[in-house]
Amino acid sequence: MKYLIQYVTLLFISTVFFQGCSQTHETEKKALFIILDGISADVLEMIHTPYLDEVIETGGYTRAYLGGEAGGYSESPTVSAVGYNHLLTGTWSNKHNVYDNEIEEPNYNYWNIFRLFETNHPEKTTAIYSSWLDNRTKLVGGGIAEAGDISIDIHFDGFEHDTLAFPHDDEGLYVQKIDQHVSEMADQSIREDGPDLSWVYLWYPDSAGHYYGDGDKYYESLRVADRQIGLIWEAVKYRENNYNEEWLFIVTTDHGRRLPDGRHHGGQTERERTIWLVTNENNTNLHFAASKPGIVDLYPTISRHLDLELPGQLGYELDGVPLTGDLSLSHPAADYDPETGEISVSWKAWHEDGEVSVKISRTNEFQEGREDNYELVKQVPLIATEAVIDVSDRPSDFYKIVMEGPHNSVNRWVIPE
Numbered sequence: 001m002k003y004l005i006q007y008v009t010l011l012f013i014s015t016v017f018f019q020g021c022s023q024t025h026e027t028e029k030k031a032l033f034i035i036l037d038g039i040s041a042d043v044l045e046m047i048h049t050p051y052l053d054e055v056i057e058t059g060g061y062t063r064a065y066l067g068g069e070a071g072g073y074s075e076s077p078t079v080s081a082v083g084y085n086h087l088l089t090g091t092w093s094n095k096h097n098v099y100d101n102e103i104e105e106p107n108y109n110y111w112n113i114f115r116l117f118e119t120n121h122p123e124k125t126t127a128i129y130s131s132w133l134d135n136r137t138k139l140v141g142g143g144i145a146e147a148g149d150i151s152i153d154i155h156f157d158g159f160e161h162d163t164l165a166f167p168h169d170d171e172g173l174y175v176q177k178i179d180q181h182v183s184e185m186a187d188q189s190i191r192e193d194g195p196d197l198s199w200v201y202l203w204y205p206d207s208a209g210h211y212y213g214d215g216d217k218y219y220e221s222l223r224v225a226d227r228q229i230g231l232i233w234e235a236v237k238y239r240e241n242n243y244n245e246e247w248l249f250i251v252t253t254d255h256g257r258r259l260p261d262g263r264h265h266g267g268q269t270e271r272e273r274t275i276w277l278v279t280n281e282n283n284t285n286l287h288f289a290a291s292k293p294g295i296v297d298l299y300p301t302i303s304r305h306l307d308l309e310l311p312g313q314l315g316y317e318l319d320g321v322p323l324t325g326d327l328s329l330s331h332p333a334a335d336y337d338p339e340t341g342e343i344s345v346s347w348k349a350w351h352e353d354g355e356v357s358v359k360i361s362r363t364n365e366f367q368e369g370r371e372d373n374y375e376l377v378k379q380v381p382l383i384a385t386e387a388v389i390d391v392s393d394r395p396s397d398f399y400k401i402v403m404e405g406p407h408n409s410v411n412r413w414v415i416p417e
């Protein structure tokens with residue numbers, strides 16, 4: 001008993017002390033994501049990657065997908081810049097309008113994660129460490145008025161244009177040297193600057209895949225990339241050990257590779273659509289483990305970790321749902337029946353309580369940078385997982401439907417023939 005009293009007293013003192021500390025030094029939340037270009041899930045699972053394994057032991061691993069809805073309005077090519085922009089905007093190509101690596105007319109009305117972060121926290125630090133310049137200048141749109149005229153505070157990129165430091169060779173090995181340089185710069189900068197939101201992009205494994213196809217040289221490119229990721233992971237651990245910071249660390253890829261030899265990608269085969277997610281986050285929700293998440297789920301996951309507020313109707317447009325914390329619903333579907341003039345909507349429920357508000361807009365003003373007029377047409381229990389909406393008195397060639405739960409919303413477009 002004596003020990004118990006001593007223990008309780010100690011607990012009380014330490015609790016008071018700890019609360020005092022946490023009030024004066026609140027943990028700073030930071031996020032970093034790495035896109036490793038062109039690594040199929042089956043290859044990652046087969047090859048020994050000790051550094052990624054260490055991250056997985058801290059948090060988790062899951063297979064995931066991209067490409068939007070195959071055969072549906074959101075179908076998106078399994079092409080590099082397209083894949084990055086799904087992550088950056090939390091939407092598929094039908095919204096962000098990037099369908100290839102030319103990035104000719106991205107729709108910046110679907111704010112990327114850097115614009116969202118800068119708008120929430122103009123005083124905080126953003127960083128891009130990248131083997132491809134277009135990531136910052138075209139996709140994130142740094143300095144472009146329509147993209148919000150944001151500037152990335154720290155950037156190490158553009159080395160592919162520095163042919164003196166990185167002379168181009170026929171096999172494309174200079175790309176691996178650039179990746180190494182980018183990783184070393186990221187390592188140093190993260191330790192020194194601890195940027196609040198950063199993106200690391202490593203390119204070479206995709207080049208190896210195109211040159212050699214599935215096989216030893218491609219696998220070796222993954223082992224090298226794993227060591228490069230290890231440098232960055234060590235830097236993040238250094239920050240957490242020496243500063244009061246909590247980092248969300250995510251590694252993913254931008255597409256799989258086509259069978260039989262893995263040399264190509266861009267189509268809708270299962271192996272091209274299948275990607276993977278590695279994270280140090282050990283508090284993922286059931287959607288992470290129990291269903292195959294989409295790359296678009298990373299945007300709401302990062303914004304939730306960083307406590308970002310989504311302005312206006314931006315949240316209604318997101319095609320993903322958070323992989324951490326409370327989740328109300330996912331997997332939205334909507335079917336229009338021309339005979340009855342009804343739209344049947346359905347979803348997967350992750351909670352027993354709460355209601356879903358079904359809202360409809362017959363315009364797509366958001367796409368043009370304006371707000372839509374939503375009409376609340378139904379409120380049903382979340383666990384009903386479906387509802388029928390009569391739109392026979394609201395004829396239109398386009399409906400945008402939002403299903404909004406207590407913790408998140410999902411959406412679908414309906415385009416009657």
Ligand SMILES: [Zn+2]
Pocket residue numbers: 037038079080081206254255
């Ligand atoms: Zn790629």
